[in-house]
Amino acid sequence: xxxxxxxxxxxVVTGASSGIGAATARGLAGAGFRVxxxxxxxxxxxxxxxxxxxxxxxxxxxxxxxxxxVAAAQRVQEEFGGADVLINNAGVMLLGPFxxxxxxxxxxxxxxxxxxxxxxxxxxxDQLRDGGGDLVNISSVAGRTARPTNGVYAATxxxxxxxxxxLRQELHPDVRVTLIEPGIVDTELPTHITHxxxxxxxxxxxxxxxxxxxxIAEVIVFALTRxxxxxxxxxxxxxxxxxx
Numbered sequence: 001x002x003x004x005x006x007x008x009x010x011x012v013v014t015g016a017s018s019g020i021g022a023a024t025a026r027g028l029a030g031a032g033f034r035v036x037x038x039x040x041x042x043x044x045x046x047x048x049x050x051x052x053x054x055x056x057x058x059x060x061x062x063x064x065x066x067x068x069x070v071a072a073a074q075r076v077q078e079e080f081g082g083a084d085v086l087i088n089n090a091g092v093m094l095l096g097p098f099x100x101x102x103x104x105x106x107x108x109x110x111x112x113x114x115x116x117x118x119x120x121x122x123x124x125x126d127q128l129r130d131g132g133g134d135l136v137n138i139s140s141v142a143g144r145t146a147r148p149t150n151g152v153y154a155a156t157x158x159x160x161x162x163x164x165x166x167l168r169q170e171l172h173p174d175v176r177v178t179l180i181e182p183g184i185v186d187t188e189l190p191t192h193i194t195h196x197x198x199x200x201x202x203x204x205x206x207x208x209x210x211x212x213x214x215x216i217a218e219v220i221v222f223a224l225t226r227x228x229x230x231x232x233x234x235x236x237x238x239x240x241x242x243x244x
Contacts, residue, residue, distance in 0.1 A: 015038075018044065020185065020216050042058065073123050086121060088120055139160045144158075168231075176228075186212050
């Protein structure tokens with residue numbers, strides 16, 4: 001597909017206030033898409049929308065709040081005529097030892113990473129099916145490998161991977177489903193970790209990250225701009241120096 005063939009297509013990006021979400025919105029806008037930016041931090045997505053121009057729309061929404069997603073979908077329908085693409089990017093990575101002390105962290109990851117993606121997709125599904133759409137789920141290398149301190153985070157990503165494969169089979173050919181599994185990317189994810197010792201160790205790895213959000217965004221845009229007869233179902237990406 002060329003940029004002109006993407007003109008008029010509408011992409012909804014969750015977690016668009018930073019990192020991979022913001023970079024993907026920029027990449028899609030550059031490829032000719034109109035973009036609806038969904039996030040809780042309205043000031044950030046409003047600034048991004050202003051930077052992207054008239055083809056961008058900022059909508060405050062929380063993927064754990066179905067009512068806010070329904071309102072967002074209605075606004076996308078009213079202002080853009082509906083969504084052609086949904087990028088389920090919103091996520092949190094609250095790593096740490098498995099302990100009752102971190103019960104709230106576990107629940108938060110499940111609600112955002114897994115249930116948030118499921119609910120957002122359910123809300124936007126009819127729009128995606130109208131004329132043929134694309135669903136992109138942002139998972140992680142942790143959806144394939146589990147280590148000490150990432151158990152619940154990995155569980156949410158393994159769950160996202162399994163659900164994506166089921167949807168790939170169920171929604172074809174109305175909606176193409178693509179799963180993106182990045183390794184370490186230079187984002188703010190470690191800053192939200194509540195267990196201090198784990199945060200320090202993880203942050204050191206992220207400080208040395210050689211992959212930036214625009215690198216992942218470029219791959220997402222590539223997958224979305226393939227001809228409709230081709231679906232890129234799964235992409236695993238790591239920095240060249242990341243072993244596992």
